[in-house]
Amino acid sequence: MNSIHFRRWSDQLRDSDHEVYWFDILDQGYAPSMSWMTQITGWKKGFLIKRGRTTIKKYFPKIYNYLSDKLDTKVETAFAKALQDIKPDVVHSFALYTSCIPILPIMNKEVNIKWIYSSWGSDLFYKKNKPNYHKEVPAVLARVDYLFTDCLRDYHIAKNGGFSGRFLGVVPGGGGFEFHTDKDFVKNSSFIVKGYEDALGRCINVLKALDVIARKHTDISIIIFGASKKVTEYLNRNTGRDYEVKVFGKVSNSEVIDLMLQSKFYIGNSISDGLPNTLLESIFCDCIPIQSNPGGATEEIIKDTINGFIISNPEDVNAIANSIEMALLSNPSSILMENKEIKKAYDRNEIQAKVLAIYNSLAV
Structure with a gap:
């Protein structure tokens, strides 16, 4: 689908001498950026x-x-025609429910075409509201030949779920990240908070925790980005704060980066995710990360109190407040120094070289 993560990933293949075709699985229309x-x-x-x-x-x-x-036209019909016309060496699907399950019947017929699946976010970890999970997910995992995941947790889930192909590694869903040394923002906001309040996001619990923190730390300020309707409604119902709150709804990725560059701490809180791209982006913006840890994915890069802070329970306001309190009392220089290694590992150029090498190995 036409998403920021897919655009960033596919752009790694630009000028690579591979022939690249995009089957627009949702038929959202021509994309000039691609x-x-x-x-x-x-x-x-x-x-x-x-x-x-x-x-x-x-x-x-x-x-x-x-x-x-x-x-x-049914997706199976359109995709089958695309395979017939292109005769690709490999099919690469991004996100299981969006881009794997709809074409599974065709890929089961075309057994000689290699299939890569990139697991995103909650694809494999979150089972609630997926009544056919135990039927659909193993069916995909049994057919795909290659697997990328954005955290090691999901590789183990896939392996236990029937995947027996070649694991291509842990790579962020959109590829690597860029350093932001060209901008010199003054970090005049204390916190930037991911504003999702939905089936998975738990922003309101963070806002409640920040209200607790503000009783002791009176100089805080907050930026909320991607604020959902429930978040704005909560803020409108609960007024009277003595600290500044700036609220942004849907914003572009570049706008998120600009906001992060102005912030000292990043908070992301959800009951399910992979390794969050926004968490990694916050590290590249020299924010001190505070992040929930569904299924242990976050702890693959964040060591609690060493290079960030882990929210032990996304539903527990006191646990969230405790993580924020520890972050406020921490040594920022020490944490930023620790995260230099994370930046090196997830640098855009490093990841692109790794991804291209993998694609080249599949083309032999």
């Missing part, structure tokens, strides 16, 4: 090709679903 690759888009629409679909989907969802089911 003009260097051959894009397979516009395959889906069978009715109201130019306009009107969004209106029908919004106001008449039952009619939309009926027409879509009857008249739109």
